[in-house]
Amino acid sequence: MSKKLIRFDWAVKKILRHKANFGILAGFLSELLMFDVTIETILESEGNKQYEYDKYNRVDILLRTTQNELVLVEIQNDPEKDYFQRMIYGVSKLVTEYIKEGEPYGTIKKIFSINIVYFELGQGKDYIYEYKGEFVGMHSGKVLLPTPSQKKAYNVEKVSDIFPKYYLLKINNFDDNAKDTLDEWIYFLKNSEIKSEFKAKGLDEAREKLRYEQLSDQDKQTYNRYQENRRIEISVTETAIDGRLRKVALKSIAKGLDNQFIADITGLSIEFVEILRNDPTAE
Numbered sequence: 001m002s003k004k005l006i007r008f009d010w011a012v013k014k015i016l017r018h019k020a021n022f023g024i025l026a027g028f029l030s031e032l033l034m035f036d037v038t039i040e041t042i043l044e045s046e047g048n049k050q051y052e053y054d055k056y057n058r059v060d061i062l063l064r065t066t067q068n069e070l071v072l073v074e075i076q077n078d079p080e081k082d083y084f085q086r087m088i089y090g091v092s093k094l095v096t097e098y099i100k101e102g103e104p105y106g107t108i109k110k111i112f113s114i115n116i117v118y119f120e121l122g123q124g125k126d127y128i129y130e131y132k133g134e135f136v137g138m139h140s141g142k143v144l145l146p147t148p149s150q151k152k153a154y155n156v157e158k159v160s161d162i163f164p165k166y167y168l169l170k171i172n173n174f175d176d177n178a179k180d181t182l183d184e185w186i187y188f189l190k191n192s193e194i195k196s197e198f199k200a201k202g203l204d205e206a207r208e209k210l211r212y213e214q215l216s217d218q219d220k221q222t223y224n225r226y227q228e229n230r231r232i233e234i235s236v237t238e239t240a241i242d243g244r245l246r247k248v249a250l251k252s253i254a255k256g257l258d259n260q261f262i263a264d265i266t267g268l269s270i271e272f273v274e275i276l277r278n279d280p281t282a283e
Contacts, residue, residue, distance in 0.1 A: 005192050005210040008116075009059045009075045010226050014219065017042050017061065021209055025063065027202015029071060031182045032128075032167060033112065038066040062094070069110045070094055078233065079119040087113055091164045106154065111164040116189060118171050127173035127186060131166035135159055246276070253277050 006015075016025050022039040029037040043062040059075040072090055076083060091113050099108050135144035146159050156162055171190045178184045181200035188194050194207045208214075215223060245266045252262045259273045266273075 003193070003207075003211065005188070005194065005206065006212055006215070006223060007192050007227075007230075008189050008210075009077070010223055011206075011210050012059050012061050012073070012075065014222070015209065021205070024202045024206045024209065025061075025073070027200065027205065028185050029063075029073075029112075029114070030201045031185050032114065032169075037071075040064050040066045043070075060090075067110075069112060070098060071112045071114065073114045073116070075116045075118075077118050077230070079121075083115075083117065083121055087115055087166060091166075095164075110162075113164055113166045114169070115167065116169045116171060120172070121168070121170060124170070125173060127170050128182070129168040129170070131168075133160050133163050249273055249276055 011024075015021055026037050026039050029039075041064050043064055058077065061073045063071040063073070065071065072094060074087075074090065080086065091111055094111055095108060099105075136142070137144070144159050146154070146156055146162075151157060154162060169186065169189070171186065174183070174186045174190050176187060176190070178187045178195075178198070181198075184194075184198040184200040184203060187198075188203065188206065194203050212220070212223070245268055249262050249266050249268055252265070253273070253276060259270050259277070262268070262273045263270045
């Protein structure tokens with residue numbers, strides 16, 4: 001029987017930054033990246049400072065592994081049309097922040113950008129996306145490879161190994177059917193639950209340390225406020241979205257489009273579109 005645990009985004013803010021709890025994040029990253037990750041420290045940078053606007057909307061954490069890699073984990077709750085561009089910005093800032101003036105470019109650290117989003121971003125039904133940037137010959141169609149000396153100097157097999165790696169997890173696309181250990185983590189990220197049979201790295205520790213009853217009285221109050229504020233944020237967002245969809249539907253009706261088409265492009269039910277057609281002031 002699984003038990004409800006605290007939300008992962010709040011845990012990142014308040015619990016997972018403590019060294020004693022690094023194993024939880026390390027387990028998640030190990031499952032996603034498919035190699036064992038050990039966290040050396042949590043870093044702070046201009047790119048992951050918290051501002052008032054971001055209080056409930058987003059969570060960032062920047063890690064450095066024992067292999068000297070930088071891992072930026074971002075959790076975004078509310079829709080942002082330019083989120084892809086923000087991913088680029090965040091990584092670009094890390095590149096410039098963690099190379100000293102006068103150092104050779106070869107000292108630039110490997111960067112992983114892990115993006116966990118709870119809204120529809122781009123068009124695609126998968127729930128885990130990996131960006132695989134390669135240089136491909138326009139005429140040969142072949143991938144550009146590093147020289148033997150570059151492979152040895154930078155411990156890479158492909159040119160893309162040098163560049164930042166982006167991962168995008170569209171949590172709401174997951175169907176709750178955990179087929180492997182990474183899916184077990186996705187299930188937890190979506191439902192704040194860990195089933196008794198789950199065996200993914202880090203989940204045993206998460207199951208123990210992220211229980212609501214484990215929190216201090218003060219942290220319980222803080223977490224309850226966070227939950228309530230999230231509910232308010234969601235309600236405000238849904239109301240705004242409903243208003244925009246209503247306007248799109250009314251404009252489409254005015255142009256003579258049929259109910260099925262309007263329902264398809266707005267996500268509104270056919271029944272509600274018909275109600276709007278007959279009474280534009282209906283709630």
